[in-house]
Amino acid sequence: MDTSATEQRVRGICLGLPEVVERDSHGSPAYFVRGKRGFVHLMAGGHHDAGFPQMWCAAGPGVQQELIAADPERFFRPPYVGHRGWLGVRLDRDPDWSEIAEVCTDAYRAVAPKGLIEKLDGGQ
Incomplete structure (x- = not known):
């Protein structure tokens, strides 16, 4: 792609x-979210020595470790933000776009205020 x-x-x-x-x-x-809280950073052209398309996403507690353990070919600990639990996702290996949407939505949920999460879930 x-x-x-x-x-x-x-x-x-x-x-x-x-x-x-x-x-x-x-x-x-x-x-x-609301111009203040970052939740996805896209590097479609790669990042420094890692020349593959990738995105870094906010993640809830334990998610980074769980996904990397389950599939280290697709998920990784990104530099700079990995120590805060953010998740790196490779986008060069025929990504499952349903899964990418889920990862982005989960990243949004990790940083969005409660009212916006309710809106996302159809509560407002």
């Missing part, structure tokens, strides 16, 4: 969540 197609797929997923905005962060698209 080419870089622009990957970027468009992730953009569509993230901007479909309540009150999400996209901003450039270090030369790559990143997604923020």
Whole structure:
């Protein structure tokens, strides 16, 4: 999948969540709840020595370890934010876009205020 197609797929997923905005962060698209709390950072062209398309996502407690243990070919501990539990996801190995949407939604849930999570769940 080419870089622009990957970027468009992730953009569509993230901007479909309540009150999400996209901003450039270090030369790559990143997604923020209410413009403040980041939850997905996309590097469709890779990051430094890791030249594969990837995204880094906020994750709940224990999720990073669980997913990396279950599938270390797709998930990894990203630099800079991995120590805070963020999850790295490879996007170069025929990604399951339903799973990518679930990971992005879970990342959103990890940082969004309760009212927006209720809105996401259809409560408002």
